[in-house]
Amino acid sequence: MLRMVPLPMLGRNLQVYQYDTYDQSIVDARVAEFRDQVERRLSGHLTEDQFKPLRLMNGLYLQLHAYMLRVAIPYGTLSSTQMRVLGDIARAYDRGYGHFTTRQNLQFNWIKLADTPDILEKLAKVEMHAIQTSGNCIRNISSDQFAGAAADERTDPRPWAELLRQWSTFHPEFSYLPRKFKIAVIAADEDRAAMRLHDIGLRITQQDGVAGAQVYVGGGMGRTPMIAPLVNDFVPLSDLMSYLEACLRVYNRYGRRDNMYKARIKILIHEIGVDKYRAEVAEEFAHIKTLGIDPPQAEFDRIAAFFADPAFADTTADAPVDRSDAGFAAWLDQNTHAHKRAGYTIVTISLKPTGGIPGDASADQIDAMADLAEAYSFAELRVTHAQNIVLPHVRSADLRAVYDRLVAIGLAEANLDLITDIIACPGLDYCSLANARSIPLAQKIADRFADPVRQRDLGELKLKISGCINACGHHHAGHIGILGVDRKGTENYQLLLGGSGAEDVSLGKITGPGFSEDGVVDAIERVTDRYLAERTDGERFVDTYRRIGMEPFKEAIYG
Amino acid sequence: MKLLTGNDLASGDVTWWTGNDWSRHVEDAADVGEDGERIAQVEEAARRVNVPYVIDAVATPEGPRPAHIKDRIRALGPTVRTDLTLKPADPQAGAWVI
Amino acid sequence: MVEALRLRDDAAHDEPAVTLDAFLGQSNATAVRIEAGDDARLLLPHLDRLALIEVSFPKFRDGRGYSAGRILREAGYTGELRAEGDVLVDQIPLMRRCGFDSFAPAAPVDPAALERALERYDHVYQAAADGQVPVWKLRHG
Numbered sequence: 001m002l003r004m005v006p007l008p009m010l011g012r013n014l015q016v017y018q019y020d021t022y023d024q025s026i027v028d029a030r031v032a033e034f035r036d037q038v039e040r041r042l043s044g045h046l047t048e049d050q051f052k053p054l055r056l057m058n059g060l061y062l063q064l065h066a067y068m069l070r071v072a073i074p075y076g077t078l079s080s081t082q083m084r085v086l087g088d089i090a091r092a093y094d095r096g097y098g099h100f101t102t103r104q105n106l107q108f109n110w111i112k113l114a115d116t117p118d119i120l121e122k123l124a125k126v127e128m129h130a131i132q133t134s135g136n137c138i139r140n141i142s143s144d145q146f147a148g149a150a151a152d153e154r155t156d157p158r159p160w161a162e163l164l165r166q167w168s169t170f171h172p173e174f175s176y177l178p179r180k181f182k183i184a185v186i187a188a189d190e191d192r193a194a195m196r197l198h199d200i201g202l203r204i205t206q207q208d209g210v211a212g213a214q215v216y217v218g219g220g221m222g223r224t225p226m227i228a229p230l231v232n233d234f235v236p237l238s239d240l241m242s243y244l245e246a247c248l249r250v251y252n253r254y255g256r257r258d259n260m261y262k263a264r265i266k267i268l269i270h271e272i273g274v275d276k277y278r279a280e281v282a283e284e285f286a287h288i289k290t291l292g293i294d295p296p297q298a299e300f301d302r303i304a305a306f307f308a309d310p311a312f313a314d315t316t317a318d319a320p321v322d323r324s325d326a327g328f329a330a331w332l333d334q335n336t337h338a339h340k341r342a343g344y345t346i347v348t349i350s351l352k353p354t355g356g357i358p359g360d361a362s363a364d365q366i367d368a369m370a371d372l373a374e375a376y377s378f379a380e381l382r383v384t385h386a387q388n389i390v391l392p393h394v395r396s397a398d399l400r401a402v403y404d405r406l407v408a409i410g411l412a413e414a415n416l417d418l419i420t421d422i423i424a425c426p427g428l429d430y431c432s433l434a435n436a437r438s439i440p441l442a443q444k445i446a447d448r449f450a451d452p453v454r455q456r457d458l459g460e461l462k463l464k465i466s467g468c469i470n471a472c473g474h475h476h477a478g479h480i481g482i483l484g485v486d487r488k489g490t491e492n493y494q495l496l497l498g499g500s501g502a503e504d505v506s507l508g509k510i511t512g513p514g515f516s517e518d519g520v521v522d523a524i525e526r527v528t529d530r531y532l533a534e535r536t537d538g539e540r541f542v543d544t545y546r547r548i549g550m551e552p553f554k555e556a557i558y559g
Numbered sequence: 560m561k562l563l564t565g566n567d568l569a570s571g572d573v574t575w576w577t578g579n580d581w582s583r584h585v586e587d588a589a590d591v592g593e594d595g596e597r598i599a600q601v602e603e604a605a606r607r608v609n610v611p612y613v614i615d616a617v618a619t620p621e622g623p624r625p626a627h628i629k630d631r632i633r634a635l636g637p638t639v640r641t642d643l644t645l646k647p648a649d650p651q652a653g654a655w656v657i
Numbered sequence: 658m659v660e661a662l663r664l665r666d667d668a669a670h671d672e673p674a675v676t677l678d679a680f681l682g683q684s685n686a687t688a689v690r691i692e693a694g695d696d697a698r699l700l701l702p703h704l705d706r707l708a709l710i711e712v713s714f715p716k717f718r719d720g721r722g723y724s725a726g727r728i729l730r731e732a733g734y735t736g737e738l739r740a741e742g743d744v745l746v747d748q749i750p751l752m753r754r755c756g757f758d759s760f761a762p763a764a765p766v767d768p769a770a771l772e773r774a775l776e777r778y779d780h781v782y783q784a785a786a787d788g789q790v791p792v793w794k795l796r797h798g
Binding site for chain 2: 041042044048062064065066067095111112113114357428429430432437439440443489490
């Protein structure tokens with residue numbers, strides 16, 4: 001039997017952060033507070049206008065069909081016990097599934113307001129919450145899904161992210177910012193978290209043996225996409241909270257509040273210039289640093305200890321992986337990455353089966369992935385911003401067993417980073433902000449390019465779809481991006497080429513006039529055909545685009 | 560014709576004003592004419608509906624059909640999960656939305 | 658005039674607050690009102706003689722006053738710091754952490770809900786202007 005005995009609470013030997021009594025008391029108090037707020041809303045003591053920011057700060061939206069609850073998965077790391085509770089909630093309070101998001105969170109689409117306090121209580125029991133997953137506050141901290149496992153990382157970014165999580169939770173000064181605020185932390189050369197497309201992006205580094213961070217400020221997607229400029233090349237860990245406090249205070253005081261579309265920090269920095277912003281932050285920092293608000297090294301060390309390596313086995317006697325099965329070999333090539341430890345492999349489970357809904361997982365699949373993590377990955381899972389799930393520490397000798405199990409539950413699609421590994425926001429099928437549907441389009445594209453040989457031949461091609469200008473589907477950062485718009489009451493789709501959210505970050509450009517749903521699928525095919533005709537050896541789609549520019553593709557699309 | 564729609568406060572369900580109550584089914588919706596805003600105010604204050612708003616719709620033999628696709632999707636359910644719509648047994652239900 | 662809800666023991670200050678411009682232009686006022694967009698730092702040279710600073714919250718979504726409160730307290734202001742305007746019961750605990758000790762909400766606040774809100778959290782994650790000890794300090798003595 002695959003299912004193992006459930007771990008007590010989160011389990012003593014897990015490599016995830018575990019609450020102490022302080023953390024638990026804060027999260028428990030939040031449940032009680034929200035219960036109080038919900039009761040006041042239901043009894044009419046709060047108007048919807050007053051309740052809305054309160055519920056949003058706890059991840060509760062009113063969407064097209066129901067309330068939607070966004071559960072925080074801090075820096076995308078969770079244990080199998082936590083994963084299983086998400087499955088339980090999907091079954092008991094939702095309609096049997098959940099949706100993994102581009103912010104490494106999970107959304108339930110069919111939640112009743114009256115049930116939310118009980119759901120939060122269930123989450124709190126496994127050290128989870130929905131705190132600040134929406135609202136004009138500092139949102140869930142995102143990070144590299146391969147943290148602590150990747151062969152190319154300098155250090156594990158998660159202790160930094162956890163330090164930030166605690167600092168930002170119920171920050172009294174920054175709970176009513178001009179607009180939402182997203183922070184990402186990475187510690188590898190490869191950027192798997194779209195770091196420079198965040199309000200603040202941190203890259204952990206070292207200078208003269210001292211740990212610190214490069215600080216990028218003012219990136220973001222949305223209606224005015226911008227790549228974050230470097231504001232400080234090195235802030236030592238011992239100053240980081242003071243420095244970030246200064247970054248936020250300058251924004252809170254001077255960010256625009258007259259127009260919500262111009263309220264993000266990227267607009268402030270664009271308007272006053274990065275030099276002026278940097279100088280304002282430096283002045284504020286000099287003052288804040290005197291207040292003694294930075295936690296000591298001992299607190300960082302306490303947090304970091306939770307993220308120690310798991311008890312890796314001695315794999316020297318393991319047989320090499322048998323690649324004779326073509327399906328298995330294709331999955332290995334596409335969905336696994338090098339681990340820092342010899343004999344181990346990082347596995348990505350694609351939540352993009354052909355015909356499926358990107359990022360959706362049924363309660364049974366959620367349970368099955370939790371089982372796999374317990375059996376083969378030290379009971380740990382990750383959520384990626386591309387809406388997939390990672391088993392971070394799989395012994396290479398177990399890869400075949402993992403693959404066979406994934407085949408059995410319909411999650412063995414070998415398409416990671418290929419054209420059918422589509423990021424798509426929920427779109428007009430669920431979202432009250434959307435102008436067009438994203439999911440049916442993703443399904444049509446996946447269907448058109450379903451042939452695995454064809455996908456592999458096209459190579460790395462990141463396709464991202466947003467159903468409105470808010471860009472939850474990261475269309476600006478897609479090698480191919482699609483933006484759904486409302487054209488006189490009909491869905492219309494604009495096509496963008498040349499974006500990237502990775503270390504070669506760039507923003508896509510619109511090809512020209514938009515298309516119908518079927519029209520855009522045809523246009524993509526003309527784009528990929530032109531790429532195949534133009535590419536030189538080893539060139540990815542985006543490399544070819546960068547070399548030859550937009551014109552040849554425009555010509556292919558519009559004739 | 561004009562319809563008044565919103566969500567149920569406690570459950571979040573999409574609801575439609577029938578002339579004297581709220582229904583989950585757009586087929587039951589009544590033409591509110593110019594009275595939409597007034598009814599919305601009264602009903603929202605009584606917490607019988609949350610975030611109500613008035614929409615344009617067309618009268619058809621099958622009942623009112625909201626003018627905008629967003630409200631048709633609200634009326635039916637997600638087009639990509641017909642099993643979760645109000646008409647799970649009707650494979651053609653999605654055609655009404657588009 | 659709404660009776661302010663005061664979390665201080667001293668007697669209420671009875672001089673009416675003047676605008677920031679008026680205050681900076683005259684030398685003898687002891688109470689001032691700053692608007693959300695005013696720069697609280699302009700008051701720093703004069704904190705010694707101020708007994709009341711009123712900070713306006715024109716809309717509850719406008720959070721600039723939280724920074725103003727902390728800036729004034731961080732500079733050593735010990736007089737009454739009042740949040741005035743669209744101040745909601747669920748915001749008062751955050752305002753208190755930013756140094757506010759007096760509240761003049763435009764709409765009445767349910768005292769029971771306020772008491773619950775103020776007593777809700779035993780612990781906080783970060784140091785602010787209210788003297789609460791952050792958990793990182795409790796953890797490491």
